Amino acid sequence: MTDSTSRKRVLSGMRPTGRLHLGNYMGALYNWVRLQEEYECYFFIADIHALTTDYADPSKIHQNTMEVALDFLGAGLDPEKCTIFVQSHVPQHSELHVLFSMITPLSWLERVPTYKDQQEQLRAKDLNTYGFLGYPLLQAADILLYQPHLVPVGQDQVSHVELTREIARRFNQFYGRESFSLPVAANAEPKTIVLPEPDVLLTPSPKLPGLDGRKMSKSYGNFISLTDDPAVVVQKMVKMTNGGQRIVQSDPGDPDICPVGDMHSLFSSELIDSSIRRGCREATIACENCKISAGGEIVRHLKPIQDRRAIYEKDPSLVIDILDKGAAKAREAAERTMTVVRSAVGLGRSLHDVTVEPQWIESLHRGSKRTYDLSTEENWWNEENDAIRSRNIRGFWLSQALPKDIVLREDSPRVFITASRKRAIVTTSRETPDTVWQFDLVPKTYEFLTLLCWGRDRLLRDFVVPQKIYVEAWNAAKRLDKKAEVHFSVIQEEENFFLVMPGVEKASITEFQSAYELLQ
Numbered sequence: 001m002t003d004s005t006s007r008k009r010v011l012s013g014m015r016p017t018g019r020l021h022l023g024n025y026m027g028a029l030y031n032w033v034r035l036q037e038e039y040e041c042y043f044f045i046a047d048i049h050a051l052t053t054d055y056a057d058p059s060k061i062h063q064n065t066m067e068v069a070l071d072f073l074g075a076g077l078d079p080e081k082c083t084i085f086v087q088s089h090v091p092q093h094s095e096l097h098v099l100f101s102m103i104t105p106l107s108w109l110e111r112v113p114t115y116k117d118q119q120e121q122l123r124a125k126d127l128n129t130y131g132f133l134g135y136p137l138l139q140a141a142d143i144l145l146y147q148p149h150l151v152p153v154g155q156d157q158v159s160h161v162e163l164t165r166e167i168a169r170r171f172n173q174f175y176g177r178e179s180f181s182l183p184v185a186a187n188a189e190p191k192t193i194v195l196p197e198p199d200v201l202l203t204p205s206p207k208l209p210g211l212d213g214r215k216m217s218k219s220y221g222n223f224i225s226l227t228d229d230p231a232v233v234v235q236k237m238v239k240m241t242n243g244g245q246r247i248v249q250s251d252p253g254d255p256d257i258c259p260v261g262d263m264h265s266l267f268s269s270e271l272i273d274s275s276i277r278r279g280c281r282e283a284t285i286a287c288e289n290c291k292i293s294a295g296g297e298i299v300r301h302l303k304p305i306q307d308r309r310a311i312y313e314k315d316p317s318l319v320i321d322i323l324d325k326g327a328a329k330a331r332e333a334a335e336r337t338m339t340v341v342r343s344a345v346g347l348g349r350s351l352h353d354v355t356v357e358p359q360w361i362e363s364l365h366r367g368s369k370r371t372y373d374l375s376t377e378e379n380w381w382n383e384e385n386d387a388i389r390s391r392n393i394r395g396f397w398l399s400q401a402l403p404k405d406i407v408l409r410e411d412s413p414r415v416f417i418t419a420s421r422k423r424a425i426v427t428t429s430r431e432t433p434d435t436v437w438q439f440d441l442v443p444k445t446y447e448f449l450t451l452l453c454w455g456r457d458r459l460l461r462d463f464v465v466p467q468k469i470y471v472e473a474w475n476a477a478k479r480l481d482k483k484a485e486v487h488f489s490v491i492q493e494e495e496n497f498f499l500v501m502p503g504v505e506k507a508s509i510t511e512f513q514s515a516y517e518l519l520q
Contacts, residue, residue: 008149010039010201013046013087013142016064020071021223022298023208023216025305026266031152031203033076041082042146042330045069048087048094052135053125069319071226074309085326087142092334096141097134099345103170104137112136113159140164144195145334151198154205165197173391175344194344195337206266209259211240227306230299237263237295242287246280249287253280260291267297370514372401375458381430390414390428393452393460397426401462406519415446418519422447424464429490431455437490443477448518451509453490453497463490464515465499473501 014020014028035041045068050061065086072084087093110133143151143164151161176193209215210222217223224236240260245253255261255277264273276293279285312319374380374396383389394414402408408416408424416424425446429437437453449465467474470488477486488501490509497513498506512518 007038007040009042009146010035010150010152011042011044011143011146011148011198012152013044013049014068015046015049016061016068017050017218018060018064019067019225019227020075021216021218021225023210023223024071025075025226026206026208027154028152028203029072029075029077032082035152035201036078036082039150042085042148042333043072043077043082044085044087044090044142044330045072046087046142049135049138052129052131052138053127055129055131056125066316066319069323070309070312071305073312073319073322074226074305076305076308079322079326083326083329084322085330086323089323089327090145090330090334092145092331092338093138093141095338096145096341097138099341100137100141100167100171101134103174104167106133108163108166109133109136112163136160136163137167140167143198144168145337146330147196147337148198150201152201152203154203156205158200158202161198161200168195168197171195175341194340207262208266209262211236211259213241213243213259224298226302227309228302230302233299233302234292234295237291237298238288240291240294242291246283246287250283252283253287255280260287260294263294263298264290267301268294269297272297370401370462372396372460373458374454374460378458381454381458389430393428393454394426397452397460397462401460401514402519403516406516408519418447420520424448424450424519426450426452428452428454435492438487439489440485440487442483443474443486450519451490461497461513463497463509463512464518465509465512466518469499469507469509469512470501473504476503 012028012032014024020029032041032043045065047061047065050064051058054061069084069086073079077084139160140163143161144167151164153161172193172195210217210220211224212220212222214220214222224233228236237260240263242253242260243258245251245258255264258280261277261280264276268276272293276285276290280290374393377392377396380389380392383392398408407419411417411423414425414427416426418424423446425441425444425448427439427441427450429439429451431437431454433456437451439451441449447467449463449470451463451465453461453463455461473488474486477484486501488499491498491500491506496508496510499509500506
């Protein structure tokens with residue numbers, strides 16, 4: 001077997017809703033068994049996810065977890081080739097989920113396609129909970145905790161992985177620094193990325209209909225279980241719809257639009273499949289015989305799965321041992337990620353490296369006109385991408401200049417909400433050769449303009465300008481065009497700074513330099 005360290009990592013999971021059926025097998029397990037031969041695979045049973053819809057009655061989760069584990073092993077997952085574990089046995093899943101919940105906008109979760117769809121399908125359950133809304137966030141934690149290269153999904157699940165990538169991107173924007181004190185540089189090395197974004201591994205998802213022609217699902221009751229007895233499988237197949245064709249058996253049919261034809265395509269040998277298709281089109285085979293034949297082929301495929309499962313059913317301790325060892329390995333991998341994550345968000349387990357500043361020194365900073373030397377960041381000054389340069393300066397200001405007791409909550413890019421529920425936009429500018437800092441903003445409602453002015457002397461000056469200073473020019477711009485940008489500037493005359501806006505006299509803003517108390 002290839003050394004796991006030289007292979008790309010893959011991660012996927014499945015909720016424990018009871019014994020698995022053919023749809024689960026063909027949609028996921030069938031591919032997982034093949035992936036374990038090529039990749040370093042982590043496969044888990046998502047028992048915490050089961051609570052998102054079944055929190056009111058968790059009595060079956062424990063038993064269902066064992067049933068899914070048996071099906072995993074029966075299907076061919078090999079604990080010598082992959083890591084199999086239970087989600088709740090690795091507490092870092094929940095820890096990372098909590099940290100993600102601090103930075104993820106609600107709108108991201110509300111736009112997930114399956115959110116409203118599942119609410120409609122499961123109307124008998126009260127799903128107005130954060131757990132249900134936030135399940136994609138827990139899913140993102142499940143994935144990013146192991147930093148996989150690839151996440152195997154079907155086309156209908158690509159949006160879930162894209163959300164995970166967005167969350168990783170947002171986390172890295174906040175915390176992806178070489179040390180906690182430095183913003184991300186434009187030429188950042190990979191080590192500054194705390195959580196790498198995984199790629200989608202599109203896996204073939206064959207068309208597998210349920211007994212009624214709809215998608216095979218337990219909620220529809222139209223499934224064939226991996227553990228069904230041969231007689232039960234054939235009995236279910238005899239009842240399977242033929243898509244409304246051949247009401248009179250002497251009529252020819254079309255196997256390409258018949259759900260039973262789909263079953264033959266997946267499970268029958270090429271010889272049997274071609275014979276069945278010819279018999280259907282020529283009406284030389286009865287539908288019942290076609291269904292019985294499909295049932296027999298499914299039984300043939302299920303036998304090795306059921307035989308392997310039976311071995312573990314006789315000795316459940318083997319399953320428990322596999323899950324315990326898998327969880328131990330998963331916890332080790334998860335803790336490596338969390339050690340870096342905790343440090344990045346300021347939750348390191350050690351406080352030995354903290355320098356405590358005396359309270360009297362902190363008080364001297366209050367009301368002072370502070371400047372910040374950014375001469376060491378010459379690469380930022382020369383960065384021609386305004387968005388990258390602005391992000392770096394803003395990140396520095398938020399982490400280094402803003403007093404620790406000033407809490408700003410990001411509402412949207414550059415816009416922050418203060419503790420008193422006021423809106424402040426934080427925007428940046430690089431000094432021109434004419435000693436001017438130029439700004440462009442759409443005149444939306446902001447209680448404060450926080451202007452970060454980086455001078456040619458490489459000193460950063462910040463001004464927290466209250467609305468009363470610019471409201472006249474702001475309202476005039478709104479009346480002209482609410483969507484057009486206002487072009488304005490900050491100029492310096494000797495030791496004083498002025499805000500210059502169209503249509504009004506220039507206003508002194510010197511007194512608002514480092515006026516952080518306005519943001520409380």
